Amino acid sequence: QSIVHSMVEFHDGSTIAQASPPDMRLPIGIALTWPDRLADAAAPCDWTTATAWTFEPLDSETFPAVELARRAGKAGGTAPAVYNAANEACVDAFWDGRIGFLDIARIVGDCVEEHLAHGHVADDALTVDAVLVADAWGRARAAELAGVAA
Structure with a gap:
């Protein structure tokens, strides 16, 4: 799916995720303009459409x-x-x-x-x-x- 690109888990048990459609324009835009954000670097997630995200356990041997x-x-x-x-x-x-x-x-x-x-x-x-x-x-x-x- 390549929607969730990174997640940070906090000691209170909450997690914040960076999610966007799979498009390299967003990470490239972030790299080129940090700490600012490039307007309209990529299309946002469409939260009006039902979508299922699946997550697999991390394979620690591979990663x-x-x-x-x-x-x-x-x-x-x-x-x-x-x-x-x-x-x-x-x-x-x-x-x-x-x-x-x-x-x-x-x-x-x-x-x-x-x-x-x-x-x-x-x-x-x-x-x-x-x-x-x-x-x-x-x-x-x-x-x-x-x-x-x-």
């Missing part, structure tokens, strides 16, 4: 990065910054042909696990500087592991 992102988010502190930085570094390495697509989640996972193992996640010490240090470390470590993976 391991989702569970990894949840783990980093639950750990808190600087773990999400490491996840994001390592992911961006791995995607760059993939586009450059240095690693395979399936290496991305493995390397990001290795970076997050190494970061968590060293206890660099205390929420009470979360500062902009701590996030920037974690970001730099995540990028450097992922680049290092990507070099080994090649």
Whole structure:
């Protein structure tokens, strides 16, 4: 169906979803105009027509990065910054042909696990500087592991 493009689940149990008809003009418009929104980038959902949306359980084996992102988010502190930085570094390495697509989640996972193992996640010490240090470390470590993976 490709109607729900993203969802955010909050700790109160509610979920907010971004829904629109399947049309790449909307995400491209968002990317080009962020933080503003491009008027009429795509047709809106037609809420006057009865429509059924079906959802399938997430296949964590096929999509391991989702569970990894949840783990980093639950750990808190600087773990999400490491996840994001390592992911961006791995995607760059993939586009450059240095690693395979399936290496991305493995390397990001290795970076997050190494970061968590060293206890660099205390929420009470979360500062902009701590996030920037974690970001730099995540990028450097992922680049290092990507070099080994090649």
